[in-house]
Amino acid sequence: MGKTVFIKDTTIGGKDRTRDVYGILLGVLRERGLENNVQLVRVVDIGVYGQGVVVRVLPENFLYTHVEDADIVGIVEQSLIGGKPFAAKLVAEGARQLRIVLRNCGVIDPESIEEYIAKDGYQALAKVLSDTPEKTLQEMKTSGLRGRGGAGFPTGMKWEFTRKSPGAQKYIICNGDEGDPGAYMDRSVLEGDPHSVIEGMIIGGYAIGASKGYFYIRAEYPLAIERIEKALHQCREAGLLGKNIFGSSFSFDVEIRLGAGAFVCGEETALIASIEGKRGYPSPRPPFPSVKGLWGKPTCINNVETLANIPVILLKGGAWFAGIGTASSKGTKVFAVTGKVKNSGLVEVPMGTAIEDIVYGIGGGALAGKSVKAIQTGGPSGGVIPKEHFSTKVDYESLQQMGSIMGSGGMIVMDEDDCMPDIAKFYLGFCVDESCGKCAPCRIGGTQMLRLLTKVTEGEGTPKDLEQLEQISHAMQKASLCGLGQTAPNPVLSTLHYYRAEYDAHVKNKKCPACKCAKLVRFLIMSEKCVKCGMCFKACPVNAISGNRESGYLIDQTKCIRCGQCFEACKPRAISRS
């Protein structure tokens, strides 16, 4: 293979020098008559951010950062001619992903069972079926896998409880009712590698002694449903579902149930009620589903990501899996990194990876010209983690210590323009909408908290309101029936904890430091900076800006809806926001 060189200027702000470096490098190659032996490529993303000019030499994969023009001759002579690293600028590869759950996503055709089998699919099932269920349980306990739905309960123990519960009929359910704002890991796995989840489920069924499984998938995921249906059909044809799988005495089949869009149905007791055709109300635990679940029978509920882990664990062994991650959290976690981040998408990293490696190293940091302020994990049940604490390593315990939770894996990046009371209001509003109304603490507490937060963000708040917010939060945490109500105040508490000054600014000074809360912000055109270009006039959606290119422009404060579009549109930054 000939040499290939990737070039990208990763400097944040300033002129992009990618083309200049490309030109210089090409010149140096021409002098040595090498231009036909080496491919020079300008790339959009080189996997490193904010490190000056970056050059990557393939196939050796030498990575050079902060490359100056003077280094180019050295790189050509050392690496391209000599095949050796150019030591002065060589750096080690930064944070990379480790893909266990997403091993086949984007690799195989999700609608082809043959391609899944070619990637060692159903090998784990064949292996498991030739041994006792106890062996599988033991292997799962060795692996230390914990539920990926959020709570982090050890999967092996959950299976064992269900297996030991008395009763002839048992069920296993795959919880695909993913509802956290900004989280879509499960959808991607169901769409990209449906067979891995099905295989995990069949193995689970064998281990706990269930003959029937249910997929509970939200109806908003039509493509995921279609692909799971197709995959189930292929499994039945191949005899991987049905009677006497692989000639063993084990029989198993799976049905799909669709969620009708209620967030609370992701909670296991509500999910069971929903499958039974009842209203999706949670019920008090105990009895836990592992004792009395679907139709009163012992039931095990696992998240999509948990199940996708299982075939690999059983194929490679629990000890292998336990070698990845931290002391208490094993394996990897998929995060849906979204919000104001350069590379939004799915990231799978070993447990114990620092947040900064995910946000800056893989996510690429904030969008152009802004800086990251915090991340929010765990959706409406989680909390925010300010950038000062980005050295925190992600695992179940450390995120909990930070006042957030692992949750299902949503990671929303927020920048300097995000107002914390407003964020808290958004998440709380979500929970108020989704509260089923069965228990009073969640139904009434949530509504009252939302009322208080609305007051704060509109500049009507008093210091007493903040005290009351905390009081109601603690009451909701203690007294709510299910996880939704118990965790709904978390975003409020964690923003109050880390960003008290921002709340105080809203309450005492009636100002929004992030200039987000519409009632507290004012946009003004500074005539001394204004170049009278009229861009703000064009951008305003409500015609609140009047004037012309001779006399300049003026914002009518009574008409202005504080959307900030003029502010964004103004190139010379002549619009003040305060």
Next chain:
Amino acid sequence: MEKLTKDGLEKLRQQHAAADKNYIKVGFSSCGIAAGAQEVYDVLCEEVRKHNADVEIKKCGCVGMCSAEPLVEVRVKNMPRVFYGKVDKETAIKIVEKHVGAKMLLNDRIYDMKVS
């Protein structure tokens, strides 16, 4: 399809094990489809047919970099395996003509996936 036995499974696995072939993969999950994967796929098929290129076009799930969809992975023998992001019709045509045909990587289109 016949009911699988353990031997049958192993046979199937070997039969479909990755051969050393040229391929183009287009991400066909919700994110890719929403960004226009179908059009890119159609154009790629059309171009490959037109040039009679030695490459197989496949569909796959989401590889994770949803912000750069439609993503197209190209693997041609003796060339680095790369991902093209935000692929439009023109880029799709160029992928077949330049990358697959002339064995030249395209400028200003490649994204790094950061998968170990």
